[in-house]
Amino acid sequence: MSECEECDKMKRRKSDESEVEWCNLPGDLLSRIATYLDLIDFIRFRVVCKGWNIPHSEYNPSQRELWFLIYGEGSQCSFLKLGWQSAHSDRLYTNVNFHELDGATCLASYLGWLLLVREGAMFFFCPFSRSKIDLPSCPFTELSEHIAAFSADPTCEDCVVVVVRKSEQELELHSLRKGNKDWRKHSHRCSRSALNTVSGAGFSENKFQFLDAHDGLVTFNPDGKSSKNSWMSYRIVSHSSSKDLESLEYGIRKNMFGLLNMADRLGLKGSEDDNVSISTCGAMIFGLRWLPLLRGDSIILSETIAAAAADGQPVARHVKGITTVPWMGGK
Structure with a gap:
């Protein structure tokens, strides 16, 4: 074997040894990548392959985030992250696929978990980690x-x-x-x-x-x-001025869909979807310091928002909504 051929063989061997399968990337590298991802990108990142399913704790936003999930049309959902700086920093994600929500109804939202019922079965589901717990x-x-x-x-x-x-x-x-x-x-x-x-x-x-x-x-x-x-x-x-009355440890928030102008944020006004009706699930959340309406701990009441269509015009569709906050531990 000539010296040139031996050199080429060594290069090929070295190249083969240095190749790493994408599914086997080191954990510290995956964690570092995760710190640069938005939450929805992080959700998608975790389901690429088994090796990329790193702990949800690797996602640690600097601000507690408020999300609104729209579902009720098969497994296709939409996620709206409300901007903590201004409404202009909202981010809307469409075509997020959660087969767990296909045909389901949410009964409660708390600590980033949803309690769902579907076809006589009840289960917990966390859309941020995609964890599921059957009851x-x-x-x-x-x-x-x-x-x-x-x-x-x-x-x-x-x-x-x-x-x-x-x-x-x-x-x-x-x-x-x-x-x-x-x-x-x-x-x-x-x-x-x-x-x-x-x-x-x-x-x-x-x-x-x-x-x-x-x-x-x-x-x-x-x-x-x-x-x-x-x-x-x-x-x-x-x-009340009475000292005998007890105080609630939380605020009661009504009509949050309208107060947060969710129809505009979701793009449901001024479009062909003007006559969409929405039912929202109640939620309990810890205070969001950046949002005056929810600065203290709050229970958000469920709502039914009727379609805005003119009389006689059929409702285009009915969807369901959930207010939720990713849970990172602590308040």
Whole structure:
């Protein structure tokens, strides 16, 4: 073998040894790449291959972000990230594919997790990490004005899930503690004068809190020894000089879709989609210092936004919306 041929052979060997499969890139390099990605790009990055499925904790934005997810038309969804500097810094992502949302309805949004129901099955889904946690068989056969809440990150051992529905004279509630296989059913006699249709729910001060769109509040303590000390009913007042009244640890946010001008932000005004109707899921979020409307901890009530079409014109489509904040731990 000539000296030239030997040299070429060594070069080829060295080249073969230096080649690294894309799916086997070093973890520290993948983590470094992740720090330069926007959240949606990070979600897509993680599903390229198994080796790129790095922990969600690698994504750590400097500002807590507020996202609005539009779904309800197959698995295709849209994500709107509200800009913390101004509305001009909003970012809208379309054609984001989540097959978990195909045919599903969201009952609760908290800590970046969604509680979903689909075809009689109930499960948690985190759109930011694409993690899914199945729950035991759904405690009801038909979905009818149900609202839900959960007490902690569903990966925590002390997580409790409740699903509630208001009938004429009764609150029907189902609860599930992590690790249990069976749901427990609870009932509370509650007239419409005490609580109208449940529009929002959350967990605060070790109790589940159920709100209507007026001034009704009913709380449920899952650790109560009896029905009598598990349930409490209240009327909410805006201002009072009385020192005997209790204060809520959160704000109640109504009509957030309109207050945040979401139709314009989502591009639903001034287009052929003017006659789209939207139903939004209630959410509980920790305060966003950069957004005055949500500066404190808040429960956002669910809403139904009717189509803006003229009388007689058919509704183009109906979609569903979810307000959510990626959870990075801490407040």
